[in-house]
Amino acid sequence: MRLDRIIKGGNVVTPAGSFTGDIGIAGEKIAALGADLDPDPGTEVIDAAGHHVLPGVLDVHVHLELPFCGTVSADDYRSGTRAGARGGVTTVIDFAIPFAGESLGQAADNWMRKAEGKALVDYTFHVCITRWVEHKSQIKEMVDRGFTTFKEFMIYESEGWQSDDRALFGTLEQMREHGTMLLVHAESARVLDELIARHHTPELMARHGARLHPMTRPNFVEAEAIQRAVQWCEATGGQLYIVHMSTAEGSDIVRAAQARGVPVLAETCAQYLVLDDSVFDGEDGHLFACCPQIKKPRDVERLWQGLRAGEVSVISTDTCTFTREQKAMWNGDWTRIPMGLPGLETLLPLVYTRGVLGGRLTLEELSMKLSTNPARIMGLYPRKGAIVVGADADLAIIHPTATRTVNPATMETNADWSPYDGWELAGFARTTLSRGEVIVDRYAVVGREGRGQWLPRTSAGLGASRVPR
Numbered sequence: 304m305r306l307d308r309i310i311k312g313g314n315v316v317t318p319a320g321s322f323t324g325d326i327g328i329a330g331e332k333i334a335a336l337g338a339d340l341d342p343d344p345g346t347e348v349i350d351a352a353g354h355h356v357l358p359g360v361l362d363v364h365v366h367l368e369l370p371f372c373g374t375v376s377a378d379d380y381r382s383g384t385r386a387g388a389r390g391g392v393t394t395v396i397d398f399a400i401p402f403a404g405e406s407l408g409q410a411a412d413n414w415m416r417k418a419e420g421k422a423l424v425d426y427t428f429h430v431c432i433t434r435w436v437e438h439k440s441q442i443k444e445m446v447d448r449g450f451t452t453f454k455e456f457m458i459y460e461s462e463g464w465q466s467d468d469r470a471l472f473g474t475l476e477q478m479r480e481h482g483t484m485l486l487v488h489a490e491s492a493r494v495l496d497e498l499i500a501r502h503h504t505p506e507l508m509a510r511h512g513a514r515l516h517p518m519t520r521p522n523f524v525e526a527e528a529i530q531r532a533v534q535w536c537e538a539t540g541g542q543l544y545i546v547h548m549s550t551a552e553g554s555d556i557v558r559a560a561q562a563r564g565v566p567v568l569a570e571t572c573a574q575y576l577v578l579d580d581s582v583f584d585g586e587d588g589h590l591f592a593c594c595p596q597i598k599k600p601r602d603v604e605r606l607w608q609g610l611r612a613g614e615v616s617v618i619s620t621d622t623c624t625f626t627r628e629q630k631a632m633w634n635g636d637w638t639r640i641p642m643g644l645p646g647l648e649t650l651l652p653l654v655y656t657r658g659v660l661g662g663r664l665t666l667e668e669l670s671m672k673l674s675t676n677p678a679r680i681m682g683l684y685p686r687k688g689a690i691v692v693g694a695d696a697d698l699a700i701i702h703p704t705a706t707r708t709v710n711p712a713t714m715e716t717n718a719d720w721s722p723y724d725g726w727e728l729a730g731f732a733r734t735t736l737s738r739g740e741v742i743v744d745r746y747a748v749v750g751r752e753g754r755g756q757w758l759p760r761t762s763a764g765l766g767a768s769r770v771p772r
């Protein structure tokens with residue numbers, strides 16, 4: 304077969320282990336792997352000597368252009384996917400959330416329109432069930448359209464998104480029936496509301512400021528909700544995936560449930576692995592408000608351990624970017640802070656620097672948590688998620704040690720701040736390829752916006768049960 308491109312001489316990370324050698328690309332696909340592939344006349348050779356070559360990262364939890372907290376998140380499909388590409392992200396999965404009165408199909412259509420013509424990398428959506436009684440009969444139709452992952456929020460009543468136990472139970476029953484998966488934002492709504500109400504006084508707000516965000520979300524708020532969701536998962540046998548897990552207690556619950564065969568998986572996000580709640584002490588503490596909030600150092604350590612031990616399968620970002628001006632809407636009242644952080648551009652650099660260079664994960668484990676597991680779990684493997692012959696040629700080429708300084712002024716995100724401002728991070732993509740095309744070259748985006756494609760999925764492709772622990 305004629306090779307259009309050869310990625311030459313890199314440390315190639317594959318599911319079967321790493322080797323120094325070449326990747327041959329024909330069209331959009333990986334066509335050959337070998338120690339020393341021969342170029343054809345006209346084959347472009349991309350030198351990867353002295354670099355790691357990783358499968359493109361799948362960020363399976365992003366919110367681009369999301370109406371939320373009285374504003375709209377600042378990264379859209381253009382800036383968000385350009386930011387991702389600089390961090391080696393070649394697939395994003397967003398959440399299609401129905402607006403008032405809308406069906407699941409209308410939500411998917413809305414999010415398709417947001418992405419079309421703007422996305423630099425490939426994408427699809429989890430479909431959010433926000434009104435169970437109306438939406439329950441629409442699930443099958445969405446599966447037939449190629450959407451196989453669904454989402455419910457256990458909080459956010461004021462946004463009109465909250466699901467109760469009846470909805471969780473009934474949706475998990477349907478997940479079992481269709482062979483699909485339910486993602487859940489697990490926090491205990493009534494207890495959280497009560498804690499917020501008790502603290503919402505002018506005196507406490509003047510005294511504690513943004514610290515009231517962590518003060519009103521003790522770990523049991525997440526743990527109780529995860530426990531309850533796991534209970535419905537165990538009762539129904541429907542596949543469950545806990546998004547953005549942030550606590551040690553949650554990790555213990557998931558580990559115990561997995562040990563008794565309950566079909567539950569968990570993701571955490573980079574911010575829960577590299578930040579702790581001291582961020583709320585600073586003058587800019589309100590900028591760091593996200594949901595669930597950044598936890599304590601012992602949670603950070605437990606999540607890294609969970610990644611190594613296997614109960615935490617995926618690292619994502621929960622990208623939901625708000626600018627300084629948007630964050631300023633809080634005006635001293637923590638309940639009004641638009642919640643969310645930028646993340647797509649720094650996911651791989653953070654996990655590579657703090658995980659691999661920090662001695663917490665091997666390069667192969669990083670590749671599993673950022674690429675292979677997300678692809679398997681979300682029904683995109685082996686098209687995405689691994690350097691294997693036949694897969695899309697989605698690749699991230701990174702230098703093993705060269706660092707760059709995080710500086711919002713030079714980043715692709717529309718955020719004018721970064722939680723990691725000034726951090727020295729290795730792992731930014733020198734080169735990113737998406738379906739065989741170079742979209743980042745010498746650390747700069749060169750790909751054309753709108754080239755990203757929607758990725759249909761089938762329930763047969765969902766591979767949660769095949770994820771190694």
Ligand code: URP
Pocket residue numbers: 366488592593594595621623642643644
């Ligand atoms: O703070 C966050 N995470 N904002 C996005 C909404 C969510 O709960 O994921």
Ligand code: ZN
Pocket residue numbers: 488546547594595
């Ligand atoms: Zn959430």
Ligand code: ZN
Pocket residue numbers: 364365366621
């Ligand atoms: Zn989210």
